[in-house]
Amino acid sequence: MNPLQRRGFLSAASFFGIAGVAQAATFGNPDHPAQGMRNAVSPSSKTDPGPKNPALASQFPDFQSPPSTDVDGMPLFWASFNNAHKRIQNGGWAREVTQDDFAISEDISGVNMRLSAGGIREMHWHQQAEWAIMLTGKCRITTLDEQGRPSVDDVEAGDLWYFPPGLPHSLQGLGPDGAEFLLAFDNGKSSEFNTLLVTDWIAHTPPEVLAKNFGVPEEVFKNIPLDNLWIFQGDIPPDLPIDRKNSRVVPGAQKVIYKLSQSQPLSRTRGGKAQIADSRNFPISKTVAAALETIEPGGMREMHWHPNADEWAFVIKGKARVTVFNTGPKAQTANFNPADVWYIKKSLGHYVENTGDDVLQVISVFKSDRFAEVSLSDWLTHVPPEMVRQTLNIDPDVLARFPTGRPDFMPL
């Protein structure tokens, strides 16, 4: 049997769990030399007597013992907010994962921020678009669009916002316990610690220019802060209608918020569901598409890829195991816990298993105006069955049992 035939035979056999074949020496990895614990015969090649931190190592069972189908040589696609340095000030904190710390995340950088009740992320703007999902609590957001139309909105867990590049905005935690949210910038190099701040600009403009600009005496500006505030403790704001009235809000501004968690799922099976927000249902979100995926215990997000954009994903709750496939062939499997992040380059194959006892929830972000995916089972069931038989040695009768269309989540 030549290696090509064996690859087909073994993968088909393992898929259907044919007894005996599973014990073959190169099971699951036809490449040579074979990798993985099950292909290591000498006892010492399976042990790890050197220095280690068991608490940290135990978080990565599939790095400690990768599936034998993994082939090394792929850049790390795992990162986390759990080990990101927090900048804490009176009023809240933020931590971030940017390309500086996570080399492959070219298109997206992420920020996790907390604001206390009344805590203010000061009025600011930046060159990148800002997308966000609320994780807990309540937050008030204010913006001004390029036609001079203001918005003031309150958001809570599961709600999104999107600010186009340059849009001025502020964020404030509400009672009783403030807010925590996840931000994504549509540029991997963006940082929350490097934004255009209103206090900085005012402090770095000559007082006579400020007087001329606003048509008031210079003395008006004698008490401005000389250092920026970034995040600071403020007073809990009044009810929303009062702040809207005081901000001169009139109907007509484009909506900057979207209630993703209350939206109709794009797909739903026993294995899970996906809720999508992109420019088709959230028109302002022109550079970021998002998918909120809920995967049931034992469920799996099917083998797929995204043809139009890299995937940056944040685990909201639960435990996941993900494998990414690239040319070479190369494959890498990693484990994820809440507040961990993965990054998968455009068109690389991947799947997501829920490896925990509870629901797994993941928010995925793409630098694109629309969410797009290609499903492997959709493809295999939409070519002539003879093509699949001659390629994978899978009988057309068996292929007929594959899910047709795009299941998204298994089991059906």
Ligand code: MN
């Ligand atoms: Mn911002």
Ligand code: MN
């Ligand atoms: Mn995906």
